[in-house]
Amino acid sequence: MTRKTIIYVPGKNPKPEPEQHKSLLWRSLIEGVRRADPTLFETVQQNEENFHLIAWNYLYYKQYKDITVDIPWIDALMYRHGPSDADMREARQWHRQLDRLLYNIADRLPFVIKLMPEALRTNAEELNRYFNDEEGIAREIREPLKQLLRPRLQDGERILLIGHSMGSVIAYDALWDLSHEEQLPGKLDCLLTIGSPLGMNYVQKRLRGAGESGTRRYPTLLRHWINLSSVGDVVALDRNVADDFQPMMELGLIDSIEDHCSGIYNFFRNDEGLNCHRSYGYLVNPAVGAVITRWWQGEAQSFGG
Numbered sequence: 589m590t591r592k593t594i595i596y597v598p599g600k601n602p603k604p605e606p607e608q609h610k611s612l613l614w615r616s617l618i619e620g621v622r623r624a625d626p627t628l629f630e631t632v633q634q635n636e637e638n639f640h641l642i643a644w645n646y647l648y649y650k651q652y653k654d655i656t657v658d659i660p661w662i663d664a665l666m667y668r669h670g671p672s673d674a675d676m677r678e679a680r681q682w683h684r685q686l687d688r689l690l691y692n693i694a695d696r697l698p699f700v701i702k703l704m705p706e707a708l709r710t711n712a713e714e715l716n717r718y719f720n721d722e723e724g725i726a727r728e729i730r731e732p733l734k735q736l737l738r739p740r741l742q743d744g745e746r747i748l749l750i751g752h753s754m755g756s757v758i759a760y761d762a763l764w765d766l767s768h769e770e771q772l773p774g775k776l777d778c779l780l781t782i783g784s785p786l787g788m789n790y791v792q793k794r795l796r797g798a799g800e801s802g803t804r805r806y807p808t809l810l811r812h813w814i815n816l817s818s819v820g821d822v823v824a825l826d827r828n829v830a831d832d833f834q835p836m837m838e839l840g841l842i843d844s845i846e847d848h849c850s851g852i853y854n855f856f857r858n859d860e861g862l863n864c865h866r867s868y869g870y871l872v873n874p875a876v877g878a879v880i881t882r883w884w885q886g887e888a889q890s891f892g893g
């Protein structure tokens with residue numbers, strides 16, 4: 589039987605030490621699978637050794653996050669089986685709409701970023717450090733993912749690559765490198781992007797291959813791409829990617845690109861309130877669990893259905 593591999597690329601900010609972080613992510617992911625398909629839960633749970641974390645964050649930030657900060661909130665998340673009415677109202681509150689408006693302005697007029705609130709400026713600075721490859725940092729943090737993918741793609745393993753937030757940018761760029769710099773053979777089953785900024789003009793203009801044309805502009809190693817974002821997640825500013833990356837379909841580089849963004853709520857809460865972007869909240873969502881279970885069962889044509 590062909591081995592199934594799940595690879596997870598986290599978003600920005602310092603994370604707990606890799607083994608601790610991996611454990612929390614797997615706990616959340618497997619709960620999302622249970623909620624989507626209880627009959628498949630035990631089968632997937634028994635394959636934890638085939639779940640891999642690309643722990644790039646320490647390379648970037650040179651520090652770890654205290655794991656005890658998140659554990660009580662993840663525990664609470666496990667006992668919540670969906671968003672409350674209050675969660676849904678808060679996800680749509682005016683201040684989130686204002687944040688989205690500010691991000692939209694900055695996305696279209698990057699020169700105004702210096703006038704924006706500190707959080708937005710900090711996000712832009714971190715992205716620019718990556719896109720400018722300062723001191724080779726971008727290539728350094730992509731390399732662990734490429735090292736993991738090379739033998740698995742060549743061996744024909746079935747691979748689900750999950751990229752959260754900035755992790756989706758790293759995943760996309762790594763696939764471009766492997767496609768065009770290394771011309772690696774093989775195809776990756778599915779790229780699942782969650783809370784991704786890949787729909788933003790600012791990001792798209794700086795991706796690997798952005799200055800190329802035709803086939804060389806895009807990765808060539810993907811069969812399917814599922815993009816999922818929650819209501820109120822301002823990082824996923826443009827929640828849809830299928831329209832922006834439609835040329836991949838037209839060029840025959842990929843079989844499908846699907847957006848699943850309607851009515852999905854990330855109901856992770858901590859002492860700062862509702863966080864519509866946190867990875868744990870995405871992973872426990874049955875919408876994400878459904879993508880994982882259908883990939884696991886080989887239902888390539890109905891990942892998001």
